[in-house]
Structures are given as C-alpha cells and as structure tokens.
Amino acid sequence: MHELLLFASVPVHQHHELLQQLAGLTAMQPRHAIERRLIFKAYRKPGLITGRVGGSQDLQQSGDLQRVNKMLNGSMFYTQVVGPVSEKELGPASTSMSTSVPAPDPDTPMAGTDESKPPAPVPNAAVPDGEASAYDYEQQPWRLEFRDIPEAATRSAITTRVMASAALPRGDIVPSMNAWGYGFVTEYLVEGDIFIHNDIVIFLHRVLHYPSSDNEPREPRRNLTALKDMEPLEKTGSYVLQASITVQDGTNQETMKTASQHLFGLREQLKSAVRLEQADRLSLDTRAK
Amino acid sequence: MPVTGVYFIPSHPNASTALSTLTERLRSSFTDEDFIPLGRWALDHKLMRDTPGLLPASANPGQRPSKPRYMQLLSLTHYPSHGFIYTSEPTEKPFHPPSAASSAPSATPANGAVSPGQGGPAPAPTAAASHTSATSQGGASAAETQMLMTTVPPSSYKTLFQHFTYACQPFWCHRLTVTVPNGVVYDIGDFRVRLGDVRQTWPTARVRGTIVEIEWRGPSVVDSLAAASQARRSGSADDVDSGVDLSFSVLEEADIDAEYEATASLIREFWARLGVQGAREAILVPGIGKEIKEKLGRVRGAGRDVGGRSLKDEATLAGLGGVPFEDDIDPAAGTDVARQYMEVLRFNR
Numbered sequence: 001m002h003e004l005l006l007f008a009s010v011p012v013h014q015h016h017e018l019l020q021q022l023a024g025l026t027a028m029q030p031r032h033a034i035e036r037r038l039i040f041k042a043y044r045k046p047g048l049i050t051g052r053v054g055g056s057q058d059l060q061q062s063g064d065l066q067r068v069n070k071m072l073n074g075s076m077f078y079t080q081v082v083g084p085v086s087e088k089e090l091g092p093a094s095t096s097m098s099t100s101v102p103a104p105d106p107d108t109p110m111a112g113t114d115e116s117k118p119p120a121p122v123p124n125a126a127v128p129d130g131e132a133s134a135y136d137y138e139q140q141p142w143r144l145e146f147r148d149i150p151e152a153a154t155r156s157a158i159t160t161r162v163m164a165s166a167a168l169p170r171g172d173i174v175p176s177m178n179a180w181g182y183g184f185v186t187e188y189l190v191e192g193d194i195f196i197h198n199d200i201v202i203f204l205h206r207v208l209h210y211p212s213s214d215n216e217p218r219e220p221r222r223n224l225t226a227l228k229d230m231e232p233l234e235k236t237g238s239y240v241l242q243a244s245i246t247v248q249d250g251t252n253q254e255t256m257k258t259a260s261q262h263l264f265g266l267r268e269q270l271k272s273a274v275r276l277e278q279a280d281r282l283s284l285d286t287r288a289k
Numbered sequence: 290m291p292v293t294g295v296y297f298i299p300s301h302p303n304a305s306t307a308l309s310t311l312t313e314r315l316r317s318s319f320t321d322e323d324f325i326p327l328g329r330w331a332l333d334h335k336l337m338r339d340t341p342g343l344l345p346a347s348a349n350p351g352q353r354p355s356k357p358r359y360m361q362l363l364s365l366t367h368y369p370s371h372g373f374i375y376t377s378e379p380t381e382k383p384f385h386p387p388s389a390a391s392s393a394p395s396a397t398p399a400n401g402a403v404s405p406g407q408g409g410p411a412p413a414p415t416a417a418a419s420h421t422s423a424t425s426q427g428g429a430s431a432a433e434t435q436m437l438m439t440t441v442p443p444s445s446y447k448t449l450f451q452h453f454t455y456a457c458q459p460f461w462c463h464r465l466t467v468t469v470p471n472g473v474v475y476d477i478g479d480f481r482v483r484l485g486d487v488r489q490t491w492p493t494a495r496v497r498g499t500i501v502e503i504e505w506r507g508p509s510v511v512d513s514l515a516a517a518s519q520a521r522r523s524g525s526a527d528d529v530d531s532g533v534d535l536s537f538s539v540l541e542e543a544d545i546d547a548e549y550e551a552t553a554s555l556i557r558e559f560w561a562r563l564g565v566q567g568a569r570e571a572i573l574v575p576g577i578g579k580e581i582k583e584k585l586g587r588v589r590g591a592g593r594d595v596g597g598r599s600l601k602d603e604a605t606l607a608g609l610g611g612v613p614f615e616d617d618i619d620p621a622a623g624t625d626v627a628r629q630y631m632e633v634l635r636f637n638r
Contacts, residue, residue, distance in 0.1 A: 044459055068343045074458035144445075146452055164452045166445035169620055176439040179376035180360070180453070181460045 002250030003147070004259045005159040006267060006276040010204065010239040014273075018241070021273055022195045022202060030193035033205075034090065034227070036083045036140070037190055038173075038220050040182035041288050042076035076288040079182065080145045081173055085189075089135035091226035137222045142168040150281045158260050159278045162250065174219055187220055189230055192239065199259070200266055203242045207233040241274055243267075290581060291512060292505045292549060293626040294556035294572040297487070297633035298565060299498040306486050307499045307565060314563045315477065315484075325476040330483050332469040332500075334634050335362040335450055339377075340462040356380070359436075360461055361631045362450055364443070367483070368623035372446030374439045375631050436576065438628065440620045465636060466491035469500060479507035480559055487634070500633065501568075502626065503556045510548040511581055542582055549578050571632035580621035 010018055019030055148162035168176070174184055192205025208230035210221070243266055245259040267276040298307040316324060339358040358377035365373075441449060453461045472485030483502040489495050553572045560570075 042457060042460070065345065068340060068462070071340045071458040071462055072344075075456070076459050077456045079456070144449065144452065146456060148456070162455070164448055164455070166448035166452065167442045168445065169440060169617075175437060176374075176376070178379050179437045179439075180374075181379075181457055 001163050001165070002247045002256065003161055003163040004245045004247065004256070004263055005161075005279065006243045006263050007159070007279050008241040008270075008274040008276045010241050010274060012237040012239070015204070015239050018204065018273055019193060021270075022193075022204065025269060026195040026197045026202070028195060030195060030204075032087075033190075033192060033194050033203075034085050034087060035190045036085055036187060036220075036224075038081040038083075038142075038187045039078055039185045040081060040177050041078050041185045042181055043183045044076065077146065077148070078185070078286045078288050080147075081142050081168065081177065082145045083140045083142045085135070085140070085224065087227065090224045091135075091229070135224050137220070138171045141170050142173050144168055147284070147286050149285045149287055150279070152281060156260050157278050158263055159281070159284065160250075160256070161284070163246070172220075184219055186216070188233070191227065191230075197266065199245050199262060201244050201246075202266075203244070204239050205242065206237070206239045209233055241276070243276060290622060290625055291481075292509060292552040292556075293629060294503045294553065294560070294570065295626065295629035295633055296501040296503070296560060296565075296568040296570055297498055298501075298568045300496060302495045304496075306496060308484060308486050311484060311499060311501065311563065311565060312473075314565070315475065315482065318562050319477050323478045327474040327476055327481070329366075330469070330472040330474050330485065331366045332472065332485070332487075332630065333362075333364040334467050334630065335463065336465040336467075336635065337361070337453060337461045338464050340458065340460055343462060359635060360453065361635065362446065363627050363631055363634075364446055365623060365627065365630070368627075369443065370617050370622065371440040371620060372443055373624065373627040373631075374441060374449065375628065376437050376439070378435050378437055438576070438579075438624050440617065440624065442617060463491070465489060467497055467634060472500075476506075480504060480556075481506050497636070500630070501560075502630070503559055504626075505552045505555060507555075509552065510544050511552075511578070542585060545578055545581055545585070549573060569633050571629040574628050574632045576628055577625050580624050584621065 023030060144164070144166045146164040150159045150161040154160055177184065188210070189208040190205050191208055192203055195202040195204075208227075209232075210225055211229055211231060243263060245263060247255050247259050249255060263276075270276060298311075300306045337360040342357040358380070359375075360377070361373075361375045363373040363375070450463075454463050467487050467489045469485035469487055472483055475482045475484070481504040483504070485500055487497040487500050489497050550573070556572060557570075560568075
C-alpha cells in the first residue's frame with residue numbers, strides 16, 4: 001500500500017478556528033482520537049559479520065550467497081505499534097475536558113464531541129491494585145503501522161511512501177515483536193481530531209510526551225498518565241495538519257495521479273487557512289542505522 | 290480445542306503421493322456408515338528463516354554456527370478467524386526483556402500465573418488474561434518451548450508476511466511456501482480426518498507429500514474444560530480470592546497432560562490401522578496444550594469478560610485511517626493443531 005501526504009503546521013491560536021473550518025468543509029463533527037504509539041526498532045545481532053568476507057573472492061561467490069549477502073545488507077526500519085485509547089483511560093478522572101490542554105486553548109468543540117460518546121464501560125473490578133485508572137493494558141488492541149522513507153525523486157509536490165497496517169493481538173505485544181526481530185525503544189501519545197473528506201483523511205494532531213522521569217521504562221507503560229500532565233513535543237502546543245490518502249496499489253500510476261489531484265484540490269480549498277505542503281523527505285526517514 | 294495429531298508422508302518430486310493409497314485404506318478399514326465425506330479444507334504455510342543463518346559456515350570464520358531461527362506463518366480454513374505465526378524465541382533480547390523490568394505492577398504475577406503447578410489465587414486478573422492474545426512470555430513457558438505462538442486477524446496474515454519480506458530482509462528470509470489446495474475432510478467414527486497433498490508453490494512448484502490431520506471428536510477433558518471455563522467466566526467473580534481454586538487448577542493441569550497422552554495413543558492406534566510407512570508424526574509437540582493450561586489459569590481470575598471494552602467503543606476508537614480492529618473471540622483456538630502442522634512442515638531449508 002502507498003500513502004500520499006500533505007502537511008501543514010497550525011499554531012495553537014489557530015487551532016480552534018481551523019477545527020470549525022474543517023468541520024464546515026467536511027460536514028462532519030471532529031472525531032477525537034488519542035493513540036499510544038510504541039516505537040520499535042529492528043535489531044541485528046551485534047558482532048555479526050555482515051560485510052563481505054575476503055574481497056578478492058567475490059567473483060567466486062555463488063548467486064545464492066550473493067543474494068543472502070544483499071539481503072543482510074538491506075535496510076532495517078523503525079516501525080510503530082499503535083493502539084487507540086480513550087480519554088477515560090488516561091489516568092485519574094480528568095472530568096473536565098478543558099483542563100487537559102496546557103496551552104490556552106478552550107477546545108470547546110472537542111468537549112462537545114466527547115459528551116456525545118457513549119459512556120465506556122469501566123471495569124473497575126478488574127483493576128489489580130485498586131488504582132483509579134481504568135486502563136487495562138492486557139486488553140489494549142494494537143496494530144502495526146509501518147512507514148517506509150518517502151520515495152525520492154518524485155516530481156509531484158506530494159510526500160509518497162510505502163506503508164503497511166496490520167492488526168495485532170491484544171495485550172502485551174512486546175514478546176511477539178521481540179521474536180519477530182523488533183525491540184521496544186520508546187513511546188509517545190498522539191492526540192487530535194480526525195475528519196474524513198471524500199477519500200482524504202485529515203488528522204489535526206500533536207505529539208505528547210510522557211512527563212520525564214529519571215528511569216525511562218524499557219517496556220510499554222502499564223498505566224497511562226492523565227492527558228493534562230502530558231507534555232507537548234512542540235512547546236508552544238501547536239498542531240500538525242496531516243492530509244493523507246491511502247492507495248492500495250501504488251504501482252498503478254492512474255490511481256496515484258488521481259489521489260494526488262484530490263490532495264491538491266484540498267490544498268486549494270484550505271489555501272486561505274493553512275499552507276499544505278510536502279514534508280522534508282529525510283525528516284520522515286524510518287530507516288534504522 | 291480438540292486434541293489432534295498430524296502426519297506427513299513425504300514423497301519424491303515426480304512420484305505420486307500417498308493420498309490415493311490413504312483414501313483407499315481408510316475406505317476399506319471402515320464401514321460405509323462410519324465413513325462420511327464432509328467437504329474440503331485448505332492450508333497455506335510460509336516458512337521464513339533468519340537470514341544470517343543462511344551464510345555458509347566457511348564465510349563466517351571465527352563464529353560458531355548459530356541455531357537456525359524460523360518464522361512460520363500458517364493459515365487453516367478450519368480456523369478462519371485468525372492466522373498463526375510461530376516464531377523462534379530471540380536468542381538474545383534487545384534492550385531489556387520484560388522480565389528484567391519486573392517493577393511493573395503486573396509483571397510478577399503474570400509469570401506466576403502461567404507456571405504450571407504454582408501461582409497463587411491470582412491477585413491480578415489482568416495477569417492471567419495477558420495470554421488471551423495467545424502470545425507467551427518468559428517464565429516456565431520459555432523453558433519448555435523455544436517458539437512463540439501469535440495469532441493475528443486474517444487480514445493481517447498477508448500484510449505481515451509482506452512486511453517481513455519487505456522491511457525485514459536482514460533478519461528474515463522467505464524460504465518456502467507450501468499449500469494444500471484441495472484437502473478432503475471425512476468423519477470416521479469418533480475421528481475427523483483431513484487429508485491433502487502438500488504442494489510447494491515457492492520458490493519452485495513441486496509436490497512435497499501428503500498430510501493427514503486426525504482429530505479426536507470423542508469425549509475429551511480438554512473440550513469440556515474449555516466449556517467449563519466459559520461457564521465460569523460468565524459466572525460471578527466472588528471466588529477469585531478463594532483458595533479452593535488453586536487446588537482445582539493444579540488437579541486440572543495434571544489432567545490435561547494425561548488427557549493429551551491418552552488421546553495421543555488413540556490417534557496413534559487409529560493411524561496404525563492404516564499401515565502407512567515412512568510418515569513423520571507430530572502429536573505431542575513442544576508447547577502443546579499451553580493455551581488450554583493458560584485458559585485454566587484464567588479461570589481463577591474469572592469474573593471479567595474477555596471483551597473488556599465494548600465493540601462499539603472499539604469502533605469509535607479505531608484510529609487514523611487504519612484498519613478497524615477485529616475482535617477474535619478465541620485467539621487461542623487451533624494453536625495446538627497449528628503447532629503440529631508447523632512441526633512437520635518445518636522443512637530443513
């Protein structure tokens with residue numbers, strides 16, 4: 001699968017207004033989304049000789065060996081494991097939605113959306129040590145979200161990259177990821193609102209870090225932090241507007257072209273509000289060195 | 290989860306397989322009333338191997354040849370709700386393995402709950418439930434099995450395989466794909482038999498042999514236990530802290546082992562009646578019955594539904610343009626038979 005993307009930076013004072021503009025454009029209420037994102041890194045056994053052995057004998061290498069060597073020197077990647085969480089799971093009863101945002105932003109439309117949601121079942125009895133948090137790590141659904149480095153030398157002014165998305169079993173995903181060759185690195189939270197505009201997914205979001213502590217956990221957290229205690233990666237609290245289209249068959253030039261045109265169309269429609277543009281390719285490099 | 294056995298009869302690339310002989314002997318060994326054709330089944334199996342292990346030993350001077358690691362992906366039509374991924378445990382864990390960080394509140398009880406013959410009255414229900422996902426970790430399970438079973442939704446089966454071949458080349462190399470395109474299912478007395486020719490489709494097309502799955506459908510402690518745990522799960526949570534459950538579970542776990550042994554001998558007896566030589570057997574393979582025992586452990590931490598969140602909630606939460614999360618009612622279903630299939634299909638390549 002391929003993904004086509006455009007990005008824009010949205011300063012925090014514009015956030016509220018843009019939410020309303022997007023709601024108007026897409027004729028839908030924003031869908032609030034909070035996602036845990038675990039970063040995994042492909043690992044190779046240290047000390048393994050991956051380079052060529054005996055350079056002068058290269059000519060004698062069989063085709064099979066050459067192929068294996070080529071594979072060994074192929075790229076390795078970081079990949080994300082993403083799990084949706086609800087506001088209620090994010091630590092002790094933060095009832096007031098507006099307090100969750102550290103920046104001076106009232107976020108009223110999101111509060112409205114939140115109230116319209118059906119109340120989530122709170123399995124309090126299942127919480128082991130009687131904590132207030134209703135978060136249950138063992139029931140957390142996950143999906144693997146792989147993104148390749150954006151394609152180089154595309155003439156079009158759109159970020160294009162290979163992607164893969166696959167649902168994974170619930171609960172502790174680390175043993176499986178370890179066995180598959182990935183080691184857990186770190187995690188963060190993404191908080192934002194999703195709009196759907198025809199075939200375009202618009203995600204107005206920002207990255208939140210867990211409050212820094214002395215000992216960074218070496219595995220995914222079992223308990224989450226309240227949203228208001230999270231620290232935005234961008235200190236001013238600004239948001240990223242991401243417009244994306246997923247194309248099943250990236251080799252089909254026709255569909256890729258159509259998708260690009262749709263994104264350019266959205267760029268024109270939002271021209272007066274934000275400037276959507278492609279991202280710097282190397283800033284989206286997911287290769288593991 | 291019924292108790293099964295899998296047999297594989299290898300054959301030469303251009304010779305005919307044992308399938309017709311087997312069908313013939315099945316027909317002649319049982320009366321027509323006992324012999325009921327049920328339908329078709331199919332299998333898809335992909336074998337991957339660690340890429341570094343493919344280097345010839347000589348090209349790697351000064352390094353001990355490491356044990357090969359495998360990743361096997363299996364899909365069975367009789368377990369359509371998920372695909373199976375069976376992976377060799379990593380020889381060395383990257384960074385810190387979960388067990389090292391046992392400071393996490395539920396990590397310690399999780400290990401206790403799965404070790405056979407011990408485990409308190411499950412102070413943390415979540416700990417035992419961690420194995421709903423059919424993944425295993427640390428503790429006793431790692432000692433007895435070197436491979437880790439994961440079940441993934443059907444849609445992920447292909448995507449993950451493509452991901453591994455695309456993004457994981459330095460450590461996973463696709464070696465073989467074999468399929469059973471046109472298997473046949475028969476009900477024979479207390480057994481259900483699945484037969485089929487195994488065809489290799491990648492890298493070259495050839496015939497590998499014939500595979501036979503024999504499933505015991507008579508009375509089984511394992512099956513009734515699964516039913517009992519279902520009943521308990523829907524029951525009250527009052528007995529979570531009672532000590533009675535402990536003895537109950539220890540007894541049952543011993544029973545499970547005995548059950549597997551007993552059924553294995555029934556299956557072997559059945560197989561012996563057919564008198565086919567040169568078959569590779571996979572019945573009591575490493576790790577078998579693990580999920581059933583975990584299920585048993587979960588009974589102690591009963592009182593909570595498997596679906597902690599409602600499906601509706603899930604739909605609301607499904608994130609940005611991603612696939613919706615599919616809910617597998619029983620992620621552990623069929624893991625035993627999957628292990629058996631993978632045991633015989635792990636061709637040395």
